[in-house]
Amino acid sequence: xxxxxxNIADVKGYCxxxxxxxxxxxxxxxxxxxxxxxxxxxxxxESLERHTKAIVDANAKDLKAGQEAGLSAAMLDRLKLDxxxxxxxxxxxxxxxxxxxxxxxxxEGQVLGSGVxxxxxxxxxxxVLIIYESRPNVTSDAAxxxxxxxxxxxxxxxxxxxxxxxxxxxxxSEGLSAAGLDAGAVQLVGTTxxxxxxxxxxxxxxxxLCIPRGxxxxxxxxxxxxxxxxxxxxxxxxxxxxxxxxxxEMAVKICVNAKTQRPGVCNAAETILFxxxxxxxxxxxxxxxxxxxxxxxxxxxxxxxALCPAAKAATEEDWGKEYLELIVAAKVVGSLQEAIAHINxxxxxxxxxxxxxxxxxxxxxxxxxxSANVFVNCSTRLSDGGVYGxxxxxxxxxxxxxxxxxxxxADLTTYKWVGRGHGQLRS
Amino acid sequence: xxxxxxNIADVKGYCxxxxxxxxxxxxxxxxxxxxxxxxxxxxxxESLERHTKAIVDANAKDLKAGQEAGLSAAMLDRLKLDxxxxxxxxxxxxxxxxxxxxxxxxxEGQVLGSGVxxxxxxxxxxxVLIIYESRPNVTSDAAxxxxxxxxxxxxxxxxxxxxxxxxxxxxxSEGLSAAGLDAGAVQLVGTTxxxxxxxxxxxxxxxxLCIPRGxxxxxxxxxxxxxxxxxxxxxxxxxxxxxxxxxxEMAVKICVNAKTQRPGVCNAAETILFxxxxxxxxxxxxxxxxxxxxxxxxxxxxxxxALCPAAKAATEEDWGKEYLELIVAAKVVGSLQEAIAHINxxxxxxxxxxxxxxxxxxxxxxxxxxSANVFVNCSTRLSDGGVYGxxxxxxxxxxxxxxxxxxxxADLTTYKWVGRGHGQLRS
Numbered sequence: 001x002x003x004x005x006x007n008i009a010d011v012k013g014y015c016x017x018x019x020x021x022x023x024x025x026x027x028x029x030x031x032x033x034x035x036x037x038x039x040x041x042x043x044x045x046e047s048l049e050r051h052t053k054a055i056v057d058a059n060a061k062d063l064k065a066g067q068e069a070g071l072s073a074a075m076l077d078r079l080k081l082d083x084x085x086x087x088x089x090x091x092x093x094x095x096x097x098x099x100x101x102x103x104x105x106x107x108e109g110q111v112l113g114s115g116v117x118x119x120x121x122x123x124x125x126x127x128v129l130i131i132y133e134s135r136p137n138v139t140s141d142a143a144x145x146x147x148x149x150x151x152x153x154x155x156x157x158x159x160x161x162x163x164x165x166x167x168x169x170x171x172x173s174e175g176l177s178a179a180g181l182d183a184g185a186v187q188l189v190g191t192t193x194x195x196x197x198x199x200x201x202x203x204x205x206x207x208x209l210c211i212p213r214g215x216x217x218x219x220x221x222x223x224x225x226x227x228x229x230x231x232x233x234x235x236x237x238x239x240x241x242x243x244x245x246x247x248x249e250m251a252v253k254i255c256v257n258a259k260t261q262r263p264g265v266c267n268a269a270e271t272i273l274f275x276x277x278x279x280x281x282x283x284x285x286x287x288x289x290x291x292x293x294x295x296x297x298x299x300x301x302x303x304x305x306a307l308c309p310a311a312k313a314a315t316e317e318d319w320g321k322e323y324l325e326l327i328v329a330a331k332v333v334g335s336l337q338e339a340i341a342h343i344n345x346x347x348x349x350x351x352x353x354x355x356x357x358x359x360x361x362x363x364x365x366x367x368x369x370x371s372a373n374v375f376v377n378c379s380t381r382l383s384d385g386g387v388y389g390x391x392x393x394x395x396x397x398x399x400x401x402x403x404x405x406x407x408x409x410a411d412l413t414t415y416k417w418v419g420r421g422h423g424q425l426r427s
Numbered sequence: 428x429x430x431x432x433x434n435i436a437d438v439k440g441y442c443x444x445x446x447x448x449x450x451x452x453x454x455x456x457x458x459x460x461x462x463x464x465x466x467x468x469x470x471x472x473e474s475l476e477r478h479t480k481a482i483v484d485a486n487a488k489d490l491k492a493g494q495e496a497g498l499s500a501a502m503l504d505r506l507k508l509d510x511x512x513x514x515x516x517x518x519x520x521x522x523x524x525x526x527x528x529x530x531x532x533x534x535e536g537q538v539l540g541s542g543v544x545x546x547x548x549x550x551x552x553x554x555v556l557i558i559y560e561s562r563p564n565v566t567s568d569a570a571x572x573x574x575x576x577x578x579x580x581x582x583x584x585x586x587x588x589x590x591x592x593x594x595x596x597x598x599x600s601e602g603l604s605a606a607g608l609d610a611g612a613v614q615l616v617g618t619t620x621x622x623x624x625x626x627x628x629x630x631x632x633x634x635x636l637c638i639p640r641g642x643x644x645x646x647x648x649x650x651x652x653x654x655x656x657x658x659x660x661x662x663x664x665x666x667x668x669x670x671x672x673x674x675x676e677m678a679v680k681i682c683v684n685a686k687t688q689r690p691g692v693c694n695a696a697e698t699i700l701f702x703x704x705x706x707x708x709x710x711x712x713x714x715x716x717x718x719x720x721x722x723x724x725x726x727x728x729x730x731x732x733a734l735c736p737a738a739k740a741a742t743e744e745d746w747g748k749e750y751l752e753l754i755v756a757a758k759v760v761g762s763l764q765e766a767i768a769h770i771n772x773x774x775x776x777x778x779x780x781x782x783x784x785x786x787x788x789x790x791x792x793x794x795x796x797x798s799a800n801v802f803v804n805c806s807t808r809l810s811d812g813g814v815y816g817x818x819x820x821x822x823x824x825x826x827x828x829x830x831x832x833x834x835x836x837a838d839l840t841t842y843k844w845v846g847r848g849h850g851q852l853r854s
């Protein structure tokens with residue numbers, strides 16, 4: 001594992017070497033048993049803890065460079081590692097090690113009329129490229145999920161975390177290698193030269209999948225260049241729709257929880273839609289007040305501003321916005337259908353909730369809202385791999401192909417059709 | 428449904444109109460019940476039969492143009508429609524109508540600790556773009572599979588079949604509309620201008636998936652341009668490996684069946700690998716003779732040529748070739764591992780078979796060959812949606828993401844996570 005940046009002239013060859021090593025490692029990982037992969041992850045967790053000082057020291061370099069580069073306090077906080085955070089990373093790797101092993105699971109199987117025993121068996125995808133931004137714990141989480149599911153991984157973190165990521169990856173590799181896994185199983189791209197990303201994204205014979213984690217511009221740039229499949233994790237523009245008939249107390253609590261419990265994450269609500277009836281009966285006003293009390297800035301349509309003078313005027317742009325902070329867009333709609341149309345037009349297909357007492361409204365909402373997670377009478381914040389019982393997640397896919405919503409280790413697998421016969425032919 | 432070609436200046440607007448109509452139709456299809464979609468397909472099948480004359484007449488125009496353009500006899504045969512072939516198309520649509528409805532199936536579900544009822548429910552993908560070449564029956568099969576699975580489809584057939592495809596799509600649309608489905612559910616691109624394909628492949632907000640069906644150059648061109656997800660169906664470079672210990676009679680039959688039963692399709696074998704033991708014991712010679720007797724041209728390595736003087740010399744290129752005709756590459760390998768390495772290097776991850784009596788060889792082959800379909804002691808020709816009991820297939824995916832191997836109607840669905848609660852929040 002090299003932590004030094006490489007010469008630009010070598011980028012193509014360097015990437016080819018990374019990909020070849022990953023491909024070779026993926027063949028070994030596919031053959032390694034689940035027990036060996038789990039043991040290797042436990043060794044990697046121990047190695048992370050053993051190298052805490054080296055990791056924190058490497059992180060200090062990144063923090064210093066980040067301060068000099070003028071990163072915001074929030075970004076520096078996301079970048080920062082201390083003993084406690086390294087311990088949390090190791091603990092997360094241990095939890096992933098303990099998850100159910102998806103590799104080898106028989107998804108379905110039958111004996112065909114001819115006597116061929118056919119089974120559809122989960123197997124690793126192969127080589128996964130993860131491209132991500134600041135938070136260094138993605139390095140250990142993503143590596144652990146990939147190894148758990150039998151994949152080799154090439155990690156390409158943000159340049160602001162290069163030293164931290166290199167130290168984390170080196171520590172994990174040490175543990176994995178000690179447990180007998182191929183060193184190519186987890187590799188970090190040792191250069192922040194963007195040409196390396198472009199090269200890797202075109203290696204469709206060697207790399208099977210790219211998962212970009214980060215802002216929309218990063219993901220768009222990846223899709224633009226990629227010749228390999230990409231699963232996109234766009235951040236969420238999530239909605240809560242307060243229906244004409246609903247439990248007022250519940251509606252207030254769900255709106256406040258969805259918006260304020262952790263505003264900076266993708267399943268936090270960004271827009272609240274009120275049925276006109278909720279304006280008439282005073283519920284919309286009550287919800288707005290509860291949000292204002294929590295320090296939320298409201299950007300409303302004219303009807304919202306009429307009932308909540310503290311609200312600013314929402315522009316067209318607000319409906320499509322992912323604030324990721326204590327700001328919420330709010331709009332009054334005339335009907336359930338108008339709410340659904342708004343969500344399907346402006347939403348990001350992530351998580352959307354209705355608060356209603358009407359069964360038919362709930363079912364219509366479930367059926368017609370085209371999102372990965374559709375909720376009735378609960379908070380958008382519940383769309384999460386941990387909450388769903390999937391264990392740690394590699395992200396929440398806003399794509400429809402392959403995996404949708406929270407993606408766990410099993411979503412990093414594909415399958416093969418295995419046929420066992422005794423001479424069957426096609427006639 | 429317009430069958431006329433449109434002005435190039437309008438291509439962008441024309442494609443936007445197609446996509447908007449498909450998106451609107453997909454929302455309706457997602458809400459239509461399975462019974463309505465099945466009934467609509469039966470109506471479409473009847474309409475196909477009712478319009479047999481119009482379809483055959485339109486086909487005659489394409490055949491005439493094809494003859495003038497000097498298409499090969501094989502291509503003209505694939506293009507040709509007569510009463511019997513139209514009846515077969517209608518029958519295929521009826522079979523698809525009768526398949527199990529994948530939409531709404533609950534893939535998994537549980538009550539979370541908090542009391543939220545969580546279920547993972549199959550839903551249509553949305554709008555699917557199918558790009559294909561000569562055979563006009565793809566028009567009705569692909570349209571039927573998409574409607575069955577609740578998707579709107581945009582069909583873009585080859586220019587040599589434009590009139591045939593337009594007549595088929597118009598007949599199907601008539602039946603679907605009469606049964607109450609939105610006219611946008613099945614649309615044919617009414618221009619052969621390639622700019623239209625380029626436009627459609629970039630509409631990532633409206634079109635959810637592209638499936639290109641055809642030669643490798645078509646698929647590569649699609650991948651190159653696409654900003655929407657693509658599931659690739661590369662034709663197959665399939666292998667039969669004859670192990671050191673195997674039932675000789677079975678090995679001969681499987682090699683002959685895999686190569687000659689229908690050489691022009693993707694799951695026909697293109698390379699036979701012999702373990703050196705099969706040379707010593709005479710089995711390789713016997714298999715070569717059986718293939719020669721069936722009129723197969725053999726292109727062998729030096730060892731194969733030594734035992735079969737009729738064989739031509741294979742070049743490096745032959746190992747990666749999909750002949751799709753009565754030609755086979757043949758090579759002697761020193762070990763199972765060499766066979767697996769050869770397949771993983773030169774194969775197309777489609778279908779590969781081992782003939783062996785050794786359990787450990789069979790299991791190693793299954794585990795290490797990185798292909799969609801891996802068979803023990805049966806013919807590669809068995810990798811097929813019909814044989815697997817999936818019903819009609821949209822193709823055999825050589826991708827690993829989303830769907831691998833034979834793709835049926837269920838593979839044209841995604842899922843959404845539905846959460847039904849009573850006020851649950853995230854704490």
